[in-house]
Amino acid sequence: MTAIESTFKKRAQAAVANKTLKAAIERTASTAEKKRAIAIAELPDFSNMRSCAKRIKDHVIANLDHYLETFERNAVASGAKVHWARTAEEASHIAVDICKMAKAKRVTRSKSMLGEEIGLPHALELAGIECVETDLAEHIVQLAGERPSHIVWPAMHKSREEIFSLFKSKHEKPPVSEEIADLVLSARRDLRQKFLTADVGISGANFLIADTGAVCVVTNEGNAELTTTPPKVHIVTAGIEKLVPSIEHAFVLLRLLVRSATGADITQYTTFHCGPKRPNDADGPEEFHIILVDNGRTQMLADGMEEMLRCIRCGACMNHCVVYRQVGGHAYGGTYPGPMGAVLTPVFDGLKQSRDLPHACTLNGRCAEVCPVGIPLPTLLRQLRSRSWRSGYEPWLTKANVSVWAQFAKRPKLYHAVSKIASKVIRLFQKNGRIRWMPLAGNWTRHRDLPAPASRSFMQLQRSRHKENGS
Numbered sequence: 188m189t190a191i192e193s194t195f196k197k198r199a200q201a202a203v204a205n206k207t208l209k210a211a212i213e214r215t216a217s218t219a220e221k222k223r224a225i226a227i228a229e230l231p232d233f234s235n236m237r238s239c240a241k242r243i244k245d246h247v248i249a250n251l252d253h254y255l256e257t258f259e260r261n262a263v264a265s266g267a268k269v270h271w272a273r274t275a276e277e278a279s280h281i282a283v284d285i286c287k288m289a290k291a292k293r294v295t296r297s298k299s300m301l302g303e304e305i306g307l308p309h310a311l312e313l314a315g316i317e318c319v320e321t322d323l324a325e326h327i328v329q330l331a332g333e334r335p336s337h338i339v340w341p342a343m344h345k346s347r348e349e350i351f352s353l354f355k356s357k358h359e360k361p362p363v364s365e366e367i368a369d370l371v372l373s374a375r376r377d378l379r380q381k382f383l384t385a386d387v388g389i390s391g392a393n394f395l396i397a398d399t400g401a402v403c404v405v406t407n408e409g410n411a412e413l414t415t416t417p418p419k420v421h422i423v424t425a426g427i428e429k430l431v432p433s434i435e436h437a438f439v440l441l442r443l444l445v446r447s448a449t450g451a452d453i454t455q456y457t458t459f460h461c462g463p464k465r466p467n468d469a470d471g472p473e474e475f476h477i478i479l480v481d482n483g484r485t486q487m488l489a490d491g492m493e494e495m496l497r498c499i500r501c502g503a504c505m506n507h508c509v510v511y512r513q514v515g516g517h518a519y520g521g522t523y524p525g526p527m528g529a530v531l532t533p534v535f536d537g538l539k540q541s542r543d544l545p546h547a548c549t550l551n552g553r554c555a556e557v558c559p560v561g562i563p564l565p566t567l568l569r570q571l572r573s574r575s576w577r578s579g580y581e582p583w584l585t586k587a588n589v590s591v592w593a594q595f596a597k598r599p600k601l602y603h604a605v606s607k608i609a610s611k612v613i614r615l616f617q618k619n620g621r622i623r624w625m626p627l628a629g630n631w632t633r634h635r636d637l638p639a640p641a642s643r644s645f646m647q648l649q650r651s652r653h654k655e656n657g658s
């Protein structure tokens with residue numbers, strides 16, 4: 188077992204034991220689940236819209252080169268500078284270089300998981316540039332020195348009391364009470380001056396509109412607008428899968444994104460950025476840079492994982508995931524948690540280091556059911572499991588157990604005879620129909636019990652039924 192694998196297990200164990208964390212996750216995830224269900228029920232053509240969204244994304248992915256070139260051409264025509272980054276390191280170097288050229292001392296950033304993916308906050312810090320997170324939840328996470336635990340609610344693991352004491356120790360004019368309005372006011376006071384004095388604003392992108400070269404960003408707090416408008420330079424970091432052919436296509440996805448993420452009909456702010464400030468504009472950046480990031484995305488196409496490129500980062504899969512709701516986002520270790528993270532982290536960080544993640548799933552299929560772009564997450568997780576097996580990453584004990592099982596499975600008579608004996612032996616450990624401890628199964632029974640095997644197997648029942656029917 189590698190160090191990273193044991194870290195994942197340790198994190199998951201620590202998370203399960205943390206009652207405050209569990210309560211915080213459950214409160215937000217169950218509210219999100221209910222709100223989404225109501226929003227989807229009120230959308231009569233949800234299933235058609237979902238198929239349409241899936242077709243849009245599949246079409247773009249199949250014609251990625253065409254739409255990337257179209258987007259670049261139109262973005263450049265609107266005055267933007269387009270940069271291409273193959274890796275996370277390249278992307279953050281480009282962003283840091285632009286900041287250095289602008290002699291930036293302070294940079295504001297609106298929430299972007301891609302920024303986290305490419306390690307941008309860390310790269311800015313190394314370059315001696317102050318990076319201010321402006322999304323309220325990201326602000327909390329930054330002050331706490333932590334990483335986001337959810338892609339829509341980065342601070343969902345924090346209780347109100349924890350946020351109050353954090354703000355009390357970090358804000359110049361701290362909140363006077365734990366009331367949400369007070370906490371928000373405290374953050375606003377802290378951030379306002381930083382918004383107005385930032386040299387560069389960095390945002391992500393929800394959609395890149397190919398036929399206009401525009402960048403669409405949605406938020407609920409308006410912080411993206413304050414991040415991107417006052418500074419002289421605006422940098423957008425975006426994954427290449429964010430492309431859509433036109434604004435009409437963006438709106439189809441937008442309707443699904445917002446409902447799936449928060450259960451609302453629309454976000455408070457939906458902004459389209461198209462080039463820098465024009466001569467008659469009252470405000471806006473003088474320079475507008477777009478960094479298009481690959482970082483493993485074209486490899487996903489080559490590896491048969493292209494369906495994952497449909498992801499619009501709504502977070503519905505994690506809100507409905509039984510594993511995520513037990514362990515929270517930090518246990519996953521990567522930038523992206525939950526089912527989508529269990530697929531993406533092995534792609535970004537390597538399957539060897541994160542081979543436990545595809546196993547952190549019961550394959551109950553709820554994530555695929557709620558995904559607004561129909562990503563078959565359990566199928567992709569199974570693909571990663573078998574790739575891990577073929578690559579020899581599984582522990583020797585698992586390999587040995589499966590090899591022994593395969594020997595029996597190839598000999599049905601022997602298999603039935605051994606199953607019969609095994610079932611009798613296992614029943615020796617039962618108490619009131621449940622097995623709470625069993626040798627060689629300590630890892631399972633330590634956390635949960637299991638029902639005792641039935642006295643007659645399915646095959647035995649079937650045979651006696653056939654006999655009774657005379658067939």
Ligand code: SF4
Nearest residue numbers: 498499501502504558
């Ligand atoms: S995989 Fe689907 S449900 Fe999960 S974040 Fe992406 S789009 Fe949303």
